[in-house]
Amino acid sequence: MSTALSFDGVSVNYGGRAALSGVTAKFAPGTVTGIVGPNGAGKTTLLRAALHLLPLSSGKVLVEGRALDDWSREALARTIAYLPQGGEAHWPLQARDLVMLGRLPHRGQFAAPAGADRHAVRDAMARADVVAFADRRVDELSAGERARVLFARALATGAKILLADEPAAYLDPAHQLRLMGLLREEAARGTAVGVTLHDLALASRHCDEVLVLHEGRVAASGPPDLAFSDAALASVFGIAAQRTADPAGGRAALTAWNLI
């Protein structure tokens, strides 16, 4: 299995505290990898480390086999698309203008959008199913619609790696499932997808691999049915979970059941 993004013994200190300690992990093309863990486990820090947004105190991050320091800012931005938590849009742009921001790493200082940029925007909007809102201002959209427009913005970059931080938070169940479906579609196109999730049911049913973080360390990793062992759930989250088999043959869903 080739690797799009890998962490090799990565440690990050943040405000005098070890936010990540010796994390080793791989994100493969065509795979949705869920990053799971309690609050403060280091999930967002892991994504920020991959984006070169903060310095590593030890270890290395390889993007397509090359260390972060060997990447120019623009080239890295074209290779990894990032959807931050809580999706902000500080100005009420029209949806298509917002999606066009995803093309910034492909455009020069004063270059107007080229044909390739428009095609990428149109394509990303079609994939995220937001073409109908192209003319609407993002402040007029519902939270779920806005989340999909922001998702289209990340897709428009055309990056081989897509990292999303809690994209399912604050969405209703239908929008959550729809978003996970979009992530799966991206993986099916060969993108390496990394997504932080709080919802164990989403992580267990929609991810190919999960990375369970606990206090900055990898507590478990692998396919969800293996990584989410009873022992791991107990030691990391302090819970017992209920598993619901999928009669259609898909993955079993995990539901947080009891505190232990």
Added chain:
Amino acid sequence: MDEAIAIVRTNESSGAGALLVLALLTLAFAALSFFLGPANISASALWHGLVSGDGLAGVIAREIRLPRTGLALVVGAALGASGAALQGLFRNPLASPDVTGVTSCAGLGAVVALYFGFAAATPALLPAFAILGALASAALLYALSRAGAGVMALVLAGVAISSLAVALTALALSFASNPYAMSEMVLWMMGSLKDHTLSDLTFAAPLVLIGIVLLMTASRGLDALTLGEEAARSLGIDVASVRGRVVIGVALATGAATAAAGAVSFVGLVVPHLLRPFFGFNPSRLILPSALGGALLVTASDVLVRSIDSGEQLRLGVVTALLGAPFFFWLILKLRREA
């Protein structure tokens, strides 16, 4: 598919027509400003005087009318572009050089340079001091916003910075024991385009131009900041550099404009807001139009000042404040309702 691409395209080109209209209007008011004045000289004689520099018409055209019209354009462009860039940086429509106190600090710098003899010794120190004043306040505000201050805190900090700058300006003027201190103070606090020379224009124009170009180089980054700082950085934007360019660009443009014409308020606040319906909300699409719109507003306000009060006791800044302050209130109410 092609239809949808066409939709994407039409919106981008719509700005060009509006920009042309804005440019033509600015040109029209610049012409009005140039040909309007107490001296009874025909337009053709003035134009001839401007080109040749000969005779009375030449003196009036080159020494009186040109500096006034030119400064109106330059000052307006500086304030409009600064307002648009600051709003983009702070991601808030309430930011502008005057509300944030940048203008009054530039005024303070100019007054210190003028009344303590620095500018007499080296004329270049006048804009230099004004730019330093502007830079100090812009940097201070930015530090506050980096420390997590909200918009209301920033506006309040701007009020405090402004009051302090105005008080220090008054203090400086009284220590300077200038017999005209009071009237000079009004000039610096209210702004005026009256009685300026060609040299005022020739020092201000290049500095303002450099400032605006610097702001335009930051425009891509300002667009990306719409998505928040983390997302902007993930799009390959060097956010620290964008911030630095906006702070320095605003300081250069607003500092030079204020050194030339005093503190003209509310232009930077009002103009970007008026233009958003025509150019959209992308900060990058507003900087150049706001420069033009600011030039138009200041030129038109100056024409208005001169036509309602030929004695010219009425200051330009009074007119822009009379128009701008109620607008500011309205904007605050509107933002409250939307929140």
